[in-house]
Amino acid sequence: MARPRITPKPIVALPASLTRWPGYVMKYVFESWYATYEQEIAQCGLSVNGFLVLVVLDDEGPATQTGLAERLSIDRSAMVAVVDELESQGLVERRRSTGDRRTVPLHVTEKGTRVAGQARAATDASNNRIFAGFSSADQNVFYDLLVRMADAVVPHVDGSASGSEASQR
DSSP states (O other): OOOOOOOOOOOOOOOGGGTTOHHHHHHHHHHHHHHHHHHHHHTTTOOHHHHHHHHHHHHHOOBOHHHHHHHHTOOHHHHHHHHHHHHHTTSEEEOOOSSOTTOOOEEEOHHHHHHHHHHHHHHHHHHHHHTTTSOHHHHHHHHHHHHHHHHHHSOOTTSSOOOOGGGGO
16 A cells, blocks of 8 residues: 655744743754654654554564554554555554453564564664764663653653653663
8 A cells, every 4th residue: 555645744844932941942843854754754654653552562562552652652543544555565463362362462473573673773774864963871861860850750650650662771
């Protein structure tokens, strides 16, 4: 299935009057990056959400559609379309659980693993372009701070910080 060419909206200059708010600057950076990244990942035959689902399944193994939707903050109805797209390309398959027949986990296929590898490489290249002007030390500091911010703003249901593995490094 051919993906339609995505035409990103033009990114305008960052208004200096808003740069004192880190959230706005992060939004600006994300939107600028996303406009390009969406086209880059489409070269692998994936949407951005398709990439997220495929990589998590490839890294962590089978998971339910509902569990992935919650974990990746993808609307359940949008998740149906993402999984249908991945399945129609032969990248994932639904398999009824032998332990609980009501459960139908998603599994990555061999082709899905190959495409996930290509998509990771495209994502790494995209990130390398963003950080081209930064030293490795600056990149590590930025990443560590970003993960700490994510942990601070995305608490667990029990109120504790998310404690992502990346923040433990």
